[in-house]
Amino acid sequence: MSGLTRCLGSSIGRKGLMGITGILLSLFLIAHLIGNLLVFAGQDAVNHYAHALKANAALLWFMRGGLFLVFATHVYLALSLTAENRRARPVKYVQEHTQVASLASRTMVLTGLLVLAYLIFHLLHLTKGVIGHEAWSSKLPDGSQDVYTMVVLGFKSPILSGVYLVSMALLYLHLSHGLKSFWQSLGWNHPVYRPLFEKIGTGLAAILVIGFASIPLTILLGVIQLPGGGN
Numbered sequence: 251m252s253g254l255t256r257c258l259g260s261s262i263g264r265k266g267l268m269g270i271t272g273i274l275l276s277l278f279l280i281a282h283l284i285g286n287l288l289v290f291a292g293q294d295a296v297n298h299y300a301h302a303l304k305a306n307a308a309l310l311w312f313m314r315g316g317l318f319l320v321f322a323t324h325v326y327l328a329l330s331l332t333a334e335n336r337r338a339r340p341v342k343y344v345q346e347h348t349q350v351a352s353l354a355s356r357t358m359v360l361t362g363l364l365v366l367a368y369l370i371f372h373l374l375h376l377t378k379g380v381i382g383h384e385a386w387s388s389k390l391p392d393g394s395q396d397v398y399t400m401v402v403l404g405f406k407s408p409i410l411s412g413v414y415l416v417s418m419a420l421l422y423l424h425l426s427h428g429l430k431s432f433w434q435s436l437g438w439n440h441p442v443y444r445p446l447f448e449k450i451g452t453g454l455a456a457i458l459v460i461g462f463a464s465i466p467l468t469i470l471l472g473v474i475q476l477p478g479g480g481n
């Protein structure tokens with residue numbers, strides 16, 4: 251039996267893999283946030299970054315494939331572990347448990363599925379341009395996509411920004427519990443360091459979500475403006 255098969259065969263192995271895939275997704279979010287925050291540095295900065303990312307198509311598709319695989323594994327493990335827990339757990343225990351569990355921990359599957367729905371919306375919006383096509387079609391004088399104008403024009407819509415802000419609140423619920431319990435999933439349940447690890451997880455979730463939410467918020471408030479200061 252290979253290591254991976256053995257790992258997937260035990261629920262401890264599946265939990266550990268779930269934690270690892272969660273951390274890999276969080277690393278993507280950190281990198282994605284750093285790139286996105288370049289909108290605060292202006293049109294040239296964010297466009298250079300976006301064009302550099304797309305310059306090497308083979309590398310881009312390799313990264314997208316890896317991300318998809320990690321994401322799909324995370325969702326599959328979440329659903330299969332939840333189904334397994336429901337089958338194994340007596341009803342009485344469920345009632346006792348929900349009294350002490352936080353809102354975030356009780357709603358992990360729901361918030362995870364809502365974040366998945368957000369992600370589909372986000373890809374249809376900023377990657378495919380199916381939603382907000384006019385902003386997505388913004389071009390620079392050389393004919394390449396003007397990612398800065400696409401983002402600023404798009405988030406000027408209160409409805410669209412509202413969808414993002416609500417989604418970021420859901421992402422916070424999901425990430426704060428995920429990053430807090432990740433250490434336990436890997437079996438690092440140290441009585442002294444655990445509270446510290448939990449604080450680091452919650453803090454990281456807050457930084458990520460505040461960082462992402464700052465983009466639609468500052469655009470709505472007119473702090474970030476279209477090139478030339480137009481509305």
Ligand code: HEM
Pocket residue numbers: 279282286300314365369372373376377378397401414421462463465466
């Ligand atoms: C306000 C916050 C956000 C902004 C402004 C933003 C911006 C962008 C932009 C501009 C792209 C375009 C890529 C392209 O040109 O094809 C993109 C792609 C993407 N975003 Fe976001 N994003 C935000 C939040 C998020 C969050 C919270 C997640 C995950 C939960 C996420 C996941 C992704 C993924 C998976 C892609 C596809 C990457 C690819 O095409 O390879 N984004 N985002």
